[in-house]
Amino acid sequence: MRELASNTIADTVKAGLDGLNPRLLEVEITESLVMKNLDTGVLVLRQLRALGVRVAMDDFGIGYSSLSRISHLPLTRLKIDKLFVRSIDNADKDNNADNDGEELARAVIALGRALRLEVIAEGVEVPQQLEFLRAENCGEFQGYLGGQPMPAQHVLKLLTTHGKPDADVLPPLSKQPAPDDVGADAHRLH
Numbered sequence: 276m277r278e279l280a281s282n283t284i285a286d287t288v289k290a291g292l293d294g295l296n297p298r299l300l301e302v303e304i305t306e307s308l309v310m311k312n313l314d315t316g317v318l319v320l321r322q323l324r325a326l327g328v329r330v331a332m333d334d335f336g337i338g339y340s341s342l343s344r345i346s347h348l349p350l351t352r353l354k355i356d357k358l359f360v361r362s363i364d365n366a367d368k369d370n371n372a373d374n375d376g377e378e379l380a381r382a383v384i385a386l387g388r389a390l391r392l393e394v395i396a397e398g399v400e401v402p403q404q405l406e407f408l409r410a411e412n413c414g415e416f417q418g419y420l421g422g423q424p425m426p427a428q429h430v431l432k433l434l435t436t437h438g439k440p441d442a443d444v445l446p447p448l449s450k451q452p453a454p455d456d457v458g459a460d461a462h463r464l465h
Contacts, residue, residue, distance in 0.1 A: 285322035297327030301352070305333050309348065317348060324349040331395070336383055346390055353387045355380055355413070357398025364403040377407060384411050 288302065302323055309316035309332070320330050331352035332345075336359060362376025380396065387394035396408050399418035408416060425433075 284319055285326065288323060288328060289326055292326070292328075298329065301329040301331055303331045303333040303354070306335055306337070310344070313344065320349045324351075333397075336379060342386075345386075350390075350392055352393040352395060353383060353390075354417075355383045355394065355396040357418075359383070360396050360398045360404055360408075360418070361400075363407050364401045380408070380413075381411055384408075384413050388412075 284302075288300070292300065304316075304320070309320070323330055329351040330349065331354055332348070332350050333354045334356045335353045337356045359376045359380045363380060384394050393414050395415040395417060396404075396413050397417050399405055399408065399416040399420045401420065404418075405416060405420055
């Protein structure tokens with residue numbers, strides 16, 4: 276992302292907001308991108324947070340950040356990478372080696388709570404994954420279980436037909452409040 280390296284992304288976002296509530300915008304940045312140039316990354320993230328924009332670290336857990344560095348980043352959310360989520364439904368409870376995805380997801384959720392960050396799990400595709408994440412108090416999820424990708428005109432039709440996304444259009448495992456400042460493709464777990 277050239278904007279991060281040239282330190283212009285905050286100006287671009289500020290111009291794009293043009294009177295909109297900045298809390299409704301969340302910028303996702305990958306762990307590896309921030310860590311490649313930590314000083315510039317932290318500066319840009321602070322500028323975005325100063326605007327009131329939410330900042331999520333995407334693909335958390337597959338990059339090379341240290342815990343000491345992550346705790347100093349001005350983030351609002353961690354996103355558990357789908358590689359960890361994918362292995363949740365494949366775990367063989369009698370074989371500890373196969374439970375690594377569950378343990379890593381559990382650790383990221385605990386880390387997010389310790390740092391007072393929201394945690395969202397990516398790539399949730401089956402009910403077993405959702406049940407595990409709910410039991411671990413992961414706040415939100417993204418994935419095919421919540422809905423398939425669709426063209427913008429279909430999203431508009433869905434919203435005008437059904438109103439705000441709620442339990443009628445989301446998986447039946449959870450009664451979910453209507454999202455207020457949640458990404459359109461994220462679903463609350465409790």
